[in-house]
Amino acid sequence: MxxxxxxxxxxxxxxxxxxxxxxxxxxxxxxxxxxxxxxxxxxxxxxxxxxxxxxxxxxxxxxxxxxxxxxxxxxxxxxxxxxxxxxxxxxxxxxxxxxxxxxxxxxxxxxxxxxxxxxxxxxxxxxxxxxxxxxxxTRSAESPEPSQTLTPREQQIVRLITKGSSNQEIADVLHISILTARKHRQNIMIKLGLHNGAEIAAYAMKSGLAEAPDVDGNV
Structure with missing residues (x-):
């Protein structure tokens, strides 16, 4: 077997x-x-x-x-x-x-x-x-910025991660469960090809996503 x-x-x-x-x-x-x-x-x-x-x-x-x-x-x-x-x-x-x-x-x-x-x-x-x-x-060639694959909620979470927020703090700020916050973090890492919060923060600073304004993130 x-x-x-x-x-x-x-x-x-x-x-x-x-x-x-x-x-x-x-x-x-x-x-x-x-x-x-x-x-x-x-x-x-x-x-x-x-x-x-x-x-x-x-x-x-x-x-x-x-x-x-x-x-x-x-x-x-x-x-x-x-x-x-x-x-x-x-x-x-x-x-x-x-x-x-x-x-x-x-x-x-x-x-x-x-x-x-x-x-x-x-x-x-x-x-x-x-x-x-x-x-x-093909999509990457047409739209080379990876952050465009992130939902508005994921972009919010990227900005919170860049500020050093923990999963619990993210959950509290966005009024979601900690499990949902963890799931969003994992999806962000998969989409961007990153491995941890430090890499997410570095990416956000380099791409300008850290300073971008929030839009409707209820997705």
Missing amino acids: IKVVVAEDHALVRQGIGMLLGANGEFIVVGETALGSEVEALVRLQRPDLLLLDLALGDSSGIEVARKVRRAVPSTRILVVTGNVYPGSVTNAFAAGADGFVLKHEQGDELLDAIHAVLSGLRYVSPQVAKAMSAAA
Whole structure:
């Protein structure tokens, strides 16, 4: 049996993946978590053949999680299974040690194809991801400023991060939950290809986003 750990912050998605793998008969899910902070320890404990990893986990960057897992247990193959493709997300995932990249809305057969490919030692990008990368490259050429991909609410959060605000402080200022604040921070890092608050702040200062006025951020 092929041992799998699933790191995904949506319970229904975790359950769906577990049902798909269980029905296949080749796989056994030996661990699952919604928190990036738990992934490395879980992988160290279970020594899975495969980690299925969302990039937008509730408390940390999937890119950083991939980097830690690759260092901790090099034999574990890492397949990113995430919701969207943003400029730099695929490149950064592979640079961090991922072996493949698929989207959550793809068919189950596509996920199984990707799993078999990465377990065979191949690097895999699904057709839908390749299409999204091509479209993103075209948009980038037409609108080279990455901050244009951020929603007004994400731009608000970038400015608060630049001021040194914590997730709790961001949540208090914007009247949102801390989990929502964390999720926005992770989406910002994925979209901009950044890894932490310091890089977000540096980007905001360089691009002028730190000084831009707020618009309606209720999105």
